[in-house]
Amino acid sequence: MKFTASLLAAGLAAAGMAGQATAQDVDNLSVAYEEGGRYYTEDDVPTYNIGEDGTVDWLTYSGFRRYHSECHVCHGPEGEGSSYAPALKTSAIDMDYYDFLDVVTNGRKVVNAASHNVMPAFGDNPNVMCYIDDIYVYLKARGADVLPRGRPGQREDKSDDIRAAEEACLGL
Amino acid sequence: MKTFMTLASVAAMAAGGAFASDTLQAEIDKPEQWVIQTGDYKNQRYSKLDQINRDTVGDLQVAWTFSTGVLRGHEGSPLVVGDTMFVHTPFPNTVYALDLADDGRIKWRYEPKQDPDVIGVMCCDTVYRGVAYADGKVFLHQADTTVVALDAETGEVAWSAVNGDPSKGETNTATVLPVKDKIIVGISGGEFGVQGHVTAYAIETGEQLWRAYSVGPDDQIMVDPEKTTELGKPIGPDSSINSWEGDQWKIGGGTTWGWFSADLEENLFYYGTGNPSTWNPAQRPGDNKWSMTIFARDIDTGVAKWVYQMTPHDEWDYDGVNEMILSEQEIDGETRKLLTHMDRNGIGYTMDRVTGELLVAEKYDPVVNWTTGVDMDPESETYGRPAVVAEYSTEQNGEDVNSTGICPSALGTKDQQPGAYSPRTETFYVPTNHVCMDYEPFRVAYTAGQPYVGATLSMYPAPDSHGGMGNFIAWDNINGEIKWSIPEQFSVWSGALATAGDVVFYGTLEGYLKAVDAETGDELYRFKTPSGIIGNVMTYEREGKQYIGILSGVGGWAGIGLAAGLTNPNDGLGAVGGYAALSDYTALGGQLTVFALPD
Numbered sequence: 001m002k003f004t005a006s007l008l009a010a011g012l013a014a015a016g017m018a019g020q021a022t023a024q025d026v027d028n029l030s031v032a033y034e035e036g037g038r039y040y041t042e043d044d045v046p047t048y049n050i051g052e053d054g055t056v057d058w059l060t061y062s063g064f065r066r067y068h069s070e071c072h073v074c075h076g077p078e079g080e081g082s083s084y085a086p087a088l089k090t091s092a093i094d095m096d097y098y099d100f101l102d103v104v105t106n107g108r109k110v111v112n113a114a115s116h117n118v119m120p121a122f123g124d125n126p127n128v129m130c131y132i133d134d135i136y137v138y139l140k141a142r143g144a145d146v147l148p149r150g151r152p153g154q155r156e157d158k159s160d161d162i163r164a165a166e167e168a169c170l171g172l
Numbered sequence: 173m174k175t176f177m178t179l180a181s182v183a184a185m186a187a188g189g190a191f192a193s194d195t196l197q198a199e200i201d202k203p204e205q206w207v208i209q210t211g212d213y214k215n216q217r218y219s220k221l222d223q224i225n226r227d228t229v230g231d232l233q234v235a236w237t238f239s240t241g242v243l244r245g246h247e248g249s250p251l252v253v254g255d256t257m258f259v260h261t262p263f264p265n266t267v268y269a270l271d272l273a274d275d276g277r278i279k280w281r282y283e284p285k286q287d288p289d290v291i292g293v294m295c296c297d298t299v300y301r302g303v304a305y306a307d308g309k310v311f312l313h314q315a316d317t318t319v320v321a322l323d324a325e326t327g328e329v330a331w332s333a334v335n336g337d338p339s340k341g342e343t344n345t346a347t348v349l350p351v352k353d354k355i356i357v358g359i360s361g362g363e364f365g366v367q368g369h370v371t372a373y374a375i376e377t378g379e380q381l382w383r384a385y386s387v388g389p390d391d392q393i394m395v396d397p398e399k400t401t402e403l404g405k406p407i408g409p410d411s412s413i414n415s416w417e418g419d420q421w422k423i424g425g426g427t428t429w430g431w432f433s434a435d436l437e438e439n440l441f442y443y444g445t446g447n448p449s450t451w452n453p454a455q456r457p458g459d460n461k462w463s464m465t466i467f468a469r470d471i472d473t474g475v476a477k478w479v480y481q482m483t484p485h486d487e488w489d490y491d492g493v494n495e496m497i498l499s500e501q502e503i504d505g506e507t508r509k510l511l512t513h514m515d516r517n518g519i520g521y522t523m524d525r526v527t528g529e530l531l532v533a534e535k536y537d538p539v540v541n542w543t544t545g546v547d548m549d550p551e552s553e554t555y556g557r558p559a560v561v562a563e564y565s566t567e568q569n570g571e572d573v574n575s576t577g578i579c580p581s582a583l584g585t586k587d588q589q590p591g592a593y594s595p596r597t598e599t600f601y602v603p604t605n606h607v608c609m610d611y612e613p614f615r616v617a618y619t620a621g622q623p624y625v626g627a628t629l630s631m632y633p634a635p636d637s638h639g640g641m642g643n644f645i646a647w648d649n650i651n652g653e654i655k656w657s658i659p660e661q662f663s664v665w666s667g668a669l670a671t672a673g674d675v676v677f678y679g680t681l682e683g684y685l686k687a688v689d690a691e692t693g694d695e696l697y698r699f700k701t702p703s704g705i706i707g708n709v710m711t712y713e714r715e716g717k718q719y720i721g722i723l724s725g726v727g728g729w730a731g732i733g734l735a736a737g738l739t740n741p742n743d744g745l746g747a748v749g750g751y752a753a754l755s756d757y758t759a760l761g762g763q764l765t766v767f768a769l770p771d
Contacts, residue, residue: 065612068628069451073295073363076736077630083245083704083731083760084297111288116244116263120292125622151574151610151630170617 037159048141061155063138092139130169204713214498217592223718225673240762245727248302252712263298280327306350331378349432358428365423382474386426415459425449426463430493444492452613452626459484478528489582490517516584534652574612581609594670600647603664656693667708679705703761
């Protein structure tokens with residue numbers, strides 16, 4: 001596992017990406033294990049899984065769809081940011097997973113003379129909260145520069161576990 | 173004295189004469205002023221001023237500038253009434269009164285206190301399309317839907333009224349229509365499942381007079397089933413709720429965030445309604461009346477005289493809110509009162525504005541492909557309906573299917589940025605988008621005050637064209653033809669101005685103010701302002717000198733969608749990033765630039 005992480009770090013540095021990923025001691029990107037079609041880091045934080053042929057895991061694909069339904073109208077296409085709101089592909093890398101969840105759930109305000117930024121609270125919005133890991137891993141893949149802009153091509157199928165969790169969350 | 177005044181006001185009301193609109197019409201008729209956002213009740217955005225003309229415009233210079241202090245998308249334009257210029261801002265919706273007789277000194281400013289939570293429920297930036305003047309008052313409609321009447325001399329609040337509830341996603345971005353003894357206002361929030369409406373308030377007191385919904389039971393939508401017509405036929409009872417499944421109409425959209433025009437002779441005002449919600453058509457079977465509809469309503473009673481639904485059962489977010497430009501033109505030797513509307517769906521409609529008869533419906537961008545055209549045969553069962561192309565039907569392709577290559581995109585061939593009409597050339601000058609999309613609808617749940625979208629979109633410049641994302645076109649509304657078209661690198665998101673100098677002005681997202689020849693489209697002048705332009709060009713005259721004013725400040729849907737540049741997922745991964753990014757050309761700003769000819 002450590003070996004994979006170093007390789008990844010080296011790859012990022014070579015691609016000139018070292019500045020974008022924050023200097024975190026923990027590897028917040030690499031897959032440590034899979035569970036029911038979801039992928040996690042060593043610290044049990046959700047992450048993307050992108051195969052050598054570009055096949056993405058279901059959550060990353062689903063995150064692409066949910067992001068462009070719920071987030072895109074303020075944050076711009078593909079997590080790139082806009083004239084209105086920050087680039088979330090960067091936030092997903094810079095922020096701790098739990099802080100990310102907190103801001104999405106409870107919102108955040110930066111209102112002063114120079115800035116009127118208000119992120120609404122999505123805590124009671126099932127279209128966001130039932131897919132929050134999907135959106136998070138999609139944005140992390142974008143921020144790590146392992147997923148190009150545009151619609152992901154090949155993807156893994158939706159697992160039974162993911163389908164069951166989605167239906168339970170939406171109350172279907 | 174009291175008795176006399178009461179009698180007099182009753183008499184005035186009975187005669188339908190001595191209303192605010194009479195004095196407002198007189199103010200509108202002075203070409204040296206710009207007293208409402210649309211220039212006049214006809215929304216022509218045409219000025220009789222001609223000092224700046226096709227021969228002189230090349231000498232245009234910046235006369236003075238003013239920073240608004242806000243760094244957000246600046247839509248709309250300043251007003252000029254007498255010696256005073258009124259400048260508005262996006263949220264927090266500050267209003268400045270500048271004394272043009274004293275070098276632009278700030279006479280007063282009004283800074284409303286609004287809960288910043290409203291920012292979070294404004295889809296697509298905190299834009300505001302500007303204040304209106306009437307009767308010695310300036311009318312502000314804040315983001316949080318508070319309507320405020322300000323004394324034009326002092327900035328003091330004369331009255332205020334609350335039009336909606338931001339906690340349900342009800343907000344405002346539009347200007348108001350001051351007409352007769354009323355202020356007529358709309359509402360935003362189509363992406364939050366708001367049930368759209370227009371509401372009239374008494375211009376003197378702010379008392380609510382009537383409210384007409386876009387969707388719902390007949391009493392709520394204020395129609396007469398026998399007398400309200402669509403294409404000449406009565407709409408019949410329950411026309412709206414019969415076109416929805418279950419209670420979906422209650423969160424059915426049809427918001428009213430565009431422009432209003434009015435014909436005082438006919439006692440009608442005109443506007444269009446927005447998309448039905450959600451964006452997933454499978455969740456709302458039926459025609460979803462009266463979303464996507466042109467409404468002609470009685471100014472006094474609010475009751476609809478005629479309606480025309482342009483895009484029944486929308487599948488692409490083609491809101492019908494764009495401006496209705498009124499003109500009097502000859503058709504087959506007869507002068508007709510016309511209404512011309514360049515819709516988001518890519519079709520330019522010309523209608524008889526008295527009867528609601530459909531005269532012309534033609535594509536105003538050749539790339540429009542979701543329809544083969546509108547059925548113009550009055551004998552046909554589908555008279556007035558667009559024929560939908562199955563390949564581009566997000567309804568027929570179904571939920572969780574990505575429909576690709578649809579033109580136009582959800583931005584529309586044109587959004588709210590208003591066109592202009594010159595009676596001299598009988599030509600409409602229209603800022604447009606040249607963008608296509610992929611659209612994948614999926615099922616969503618409704619939560620009050622939360623976004624209610626239900627589709628994933630990817631947008632990209634129209635394929636196999638000039639590579640740019642916009643055009644500025646000259647449109648012949650009688651023959652339904654493009655006269656000329658100027659390709660633009662980015663969508664043209666600025667409102668146009670036509671003048672008696674045979675010059676047409678518009679702004680670009682890079683920040684250029686451009687002047688072109690009204691006959692040929694040849695560029696005569698350009699100047700790069702500090703930020704991208706999504707505002708509308710206006711003109712006024714002072715002490716014998718003509719001025720051109722424009723707000724800069726990139727933002728709105730354009731700033732969100734285009735900041736990072738577009739990509740075409742269908743081009744394959746290698747081509748990604750091949751299109752211009754707006755952020756490479758401009759940054760946030762908030763500035764008024766005023767131009768004039770040298771002395």
